[in-house]
Amino acid sequence: MGSDVVWHAHKVCREDRELQNEHRACLLWFTGLSGSGKSTVAGLVEEKLHAMGKRTYLLDGDNVRKGMNRDLGFTDEDRIENIRRIGEMSRLFVDAGIITLSAFISPFRSERQSVRELLGGNDFIEVFVDTPLTTCERRDPKGLYQRARDGLIKNFTGIDSPYEAPQSPEVHIINDGIDPDAAAEQVISYLVANKYI
Structure with missing residues (x-):
């Protein structure tokens, strides 16, 4: 190729x-542990943007793994390839002029940085949905943490696979008792303040 x-x-x-x-296009990259609320917050942000007449598309981890990335597992190598593909797809959406929302655990800083570099400029907006592991485990909407604790799921982020928290995200949501709508408003406020919308 080359x-x-x-x-x-x-x-x-x-x-x-x-x-x-x-409006300006950008990639809102929601990262956080499983059960952190990143998909919920991303969904609310998209609803608010849609109501404002903005063109959006939300990429969600499970949805992407049911289609384009269904051939990937959860080893470190597969997680890296998962994020690489999502980054490339997100870049196309941004080029299409769309406010793109991506909600993925994306546990490794280096992979998130690779997506940031792929998009360049100010197109990558990291949104860290910072939720304590104990809160995520208590929520555990899919029962995944319990299965991981029981040894039924391997390479589970936060249990036997690391999560590297962002060091300087553009938006840092402390999601422990905050109303999801208030969390979404933090993202909207960032977009307004930085003249994306």
Whole structure:
């Protein structure tokens, strides 16, 4: 492949799409432990943006693994490839002028940094949904933590596989007792303050 593959610039470009959409495109990257509430908050952010007339698309971990990434497991190598593919797909959505929301555990800093570098500029907005492990385990909506504790699930983030928390996310949501709507408003406020919307 290499030098034989060249990015083709089309006449209708991202700036044209953003002008038509009347907002800037970006990638809101929601990261946090399983059960942290990242998908809930991302969903609420998308609902608010949609109500404001903004063009959005939400990529969710389970949905992507049911389709494009169904061939991947949960080893460190597969997790890295999962995030790489999601990063590439997100880049296309951003190029389409869409506010893209990605809700994935994405446990490794280096992989999140790779997606940030792939998008470049200010297109990558890391949203850390910071929820204590004990709270995540108490919620455990899918029963995954208990299965991991029982040894039925291997390589489970927070139990026998590490989670590397963001060191300087653009949005840091302390999600322990906060109303999900208030958490979503933190993201909306960031987008307004930084003139994305």
